Amino acid sequence: MSQPSSAPAGPRVPEAVHRRRWAVLGVLMLSLLIVVLDNSILNVAVKTIAAPAPTGLGATQSELEWAINSYTLVFAGLLFTSGLLGDRLGRKKVLLFGITVFGIGSALAALSGSPGELIAFRAVMGLGAAFVMPATLAVLMNVFERDEQPKAIGIWAGSVGLAIAIGPITGGILLEHFWWGSIFLINVPVVLLALALMMWLVPDSRDPRPGRVDVPGVLLSVVGLVLLVYGIIRGGELADATDLTVLAPVLGGLAVLTLFVLHERRSDHPAIDMTYFKRPAFSAAVAAIALVFFALMGVTFFSAFYLQSVRGYSALQSGLLILPLAVAQMTFAPRARLVVERFGAKAVCTGGMVLVAVGLTAFAFFDASTPLWVLEVVFFLQGAGMAHIMPPVTVAIMQALPREKAGSGSAINNTFRQVGGALGVAVLGSVLSSAYRGGIEGHLEGVPAALRGTAGESIEATLAVAEKLGPAGRDLVAPAYDAFLGAMHVTALASAAIAVAGAVVVALFLPGRTPAGHAEPGPGAGPAAAPGAGPGAVPEPDGTDRAGDARRASVPAPAAEAGESARQ
Known part of the structure; x- marks a missing residue:
């Protein structure tokens, strides 16, 4: 299969920026960490926020859901727009704006006096996050040369694993020692540090020809x-x-x-050139992101209930139990490029998808007494699978677009991931809920009619009704566990089927391994071509890029001046 033509990478990165590229990556990871970590912390705190004042806000189940969903709604809705604005106005400006708004929203959320206020301030946080997430990847593409971009993207993706690891643990520690608002207030000092480092280290960049x-x-x-x-x-x-x-x-x-x-x-003058989607590798990479997050967000949803409701672990203990997933991501994501160089993106991403599918299928065989070591191995496999999916497909998306369109590419990447994840929670959550209700309904005859509907909603609701009924409710506990495990098994198999579908997509459409000495242009075509080289450019024996030099001679004055100070 021939690879699609790659977009020109544009002028090389100026030397002053190139020297501090790894420090800039550290700042970008810190920004990404804040955004991802906050959501994982909130998932741990929902029970505390539901408690009556002064312990919590006395939020109902619906209010708790909207405290999460208001963030998701604003975040997903504005991702694409924020990426476009970054390309036009400057990615550093957009990043500074986003992290500032996120910090303000965090402080306000910590001081919320009612569930309604929390929902509103979470939406403010979503607004800020929508400008942070695409900008981090867009800046990365403009401070690293093409040959180093896969490595940088792997490290960037690994930071998500770090957030997954420390989020629930941090949340559990904070809730054990402080009030519920501390899970949001903790963001403020980190935001201030990130702002200072951004202003000092992060260079600005934008599309030199944005058009109307x-x-x-x-x-x-x-x-x-x-x-x-x-x-x-x-x-x-x-x-x-x-x-x-x-x-x-x-x-x-x-x-x-x-x-x-x-x-x-x-x-x-389109906001996004739709012809990019005609490239099979580009579209396959986008589809892979959506499908893998569809599958994984569903399992994240039910695994929390499995660990806490069925196995009886605390929020902090549950956070510690998913550490293998995060460790695998942090370990393998930065090294995924090496595996891609040897076996090709097609084989690596297909293998990653299959690994995720195997991990999801394993949940279909778990029960209340499954050994913990088995659970830990499964989480590790899932993390390893994710680590070999996200970096290669992100590289495929980002290197398919010109460097000046990095904000748009990042927005596409994150939009499909967010929509895929939201679909996973909604669809697989519905499967879980329907299967659970079907399993528990036959055991609710002894429950008062007024409580019967509530008792069938979820395992948490059933256990709450059982506790309210006292001794009369004891007979509900075992059926609730059995009904949930049955529902989890069905949902796990549905998640695995989605992951298998993703494996088929990448196996059919992602490019395979490029033979040594025959570097084809296209997404993922890295070190074989000179950094910054466009389609067809051949590196000279001394490593210089004559085609790139010719292109730079024809770029607008500002870009040409930047090229003058570039590395030779």
């Missing part, structure tokens, strides 16, 4: 994504995809996004 702003395209993308994600979230809440309040926003969102695509194809 595609206002209709931007508006269509925001409206379409917000409607789609809202419908997905609503479907997860109701566990009913046929409800009008689910179908209307989902279908409306899909219709608006269809209009967006049609508009972009006809526009002479």
Whole structure:
């Protein structure tokens, strides 16, 4: 299979920026860490926030869900727009704006006096995060040369594993010693540190030829994504995809996004060049991100209940138990490029997807007495699988676009990941809920009619009703465990099927290994071509790029001046 033509990488990185590239990567990882860590902390704290004041806010189940979903809705809806703004206004400016808004939202969320305030301030945090996430990857692409980008992206992706590891642990420690708001307030000093380091170290960059702003395209993308994600979230809440309040926003969102695509194809200044999706490797990489997060967010959803409700572990203990997943990600993600160089992106990503599918399938055989070491091995396998999926597909997406469009590429990467994850929680959450209700309904005859509907909603609800009924409710506990395990098994197999579908997609469409000495242009074509080389450029014996020199002679004055100070 021939690889699609790669976009020119543009002028080389100026020497002053190149020298501090690893320090810049550290700042970008710190910014990413704050955003990812906060969500994992909140998942640990939901029970505490649900407690009556002064321990918590007395939030209902619906309010707790919207404290999570308001963030997701704003975050996913604005990811694409924020990436475009970064390309136009400057990625450093957008990054500083996003992290500042995120810090303000964190402080306000910590001081919330009601569930409604918490929901609103979480939306503010989502606004800030939407500008941080794409900007970190876009800046990375503009401070590293092409041959070092896979390594940098692997380290960037590994920082997500670090956040997964320390989030629940940090949350558990904070909740044991401080009030619930401390899980948000902890962000503020880290944000201040990140701001200082950004202003000092991070260079600014933007698209030198941004063209006119595609206002209709931007508006269509925001409206379409917000409607789609809202419908997905609503479907997860109701566990009913046929409800009008689910179908209307989902279908409306899909219709608006269809209009967006049609508009972009006809526009002479599109927000995103839709021809990129005609490249099989690019589209396969985007699909792989969506599918793997669809599958994994579903298992993350039910594994928390399995560990805490069925196995009886605390939030802190549960966080410690998923450490192998994070350790595997942090260990293998930075090294994934080496495996890709040897075996090719197709084989590595397919193997990663299969590994994730195996880990998900294992959950279909877990029960209340499964040895912990088995659970730890499965988490490690899942982390190892993820570490060999995310870096290669991210490299494929980001290197398919010109460097000046890095914000748009990062936005596409993160938008599909976010929408895929939201779909996973909603769809697989609905599967879990429906299967659980079917398993527990036959055991609720002795429950008062007023409590019967509530008792069948989830294992947490059943156990809460059993506790309220006292001795009369003891007979509900064992059936609740059995019903949940049965539902978990069904959901795990559904998740595994999604991962297998992802494996098929990448096996069919991602590029294979490039033979030594025959570097084809395309996503992932790295060291064989000179850094900054475009399609067809051949490195000279001394390592210089004559084609790149010719291109730089024709770039606009500001870019040419930057090239003057570049490394020779």
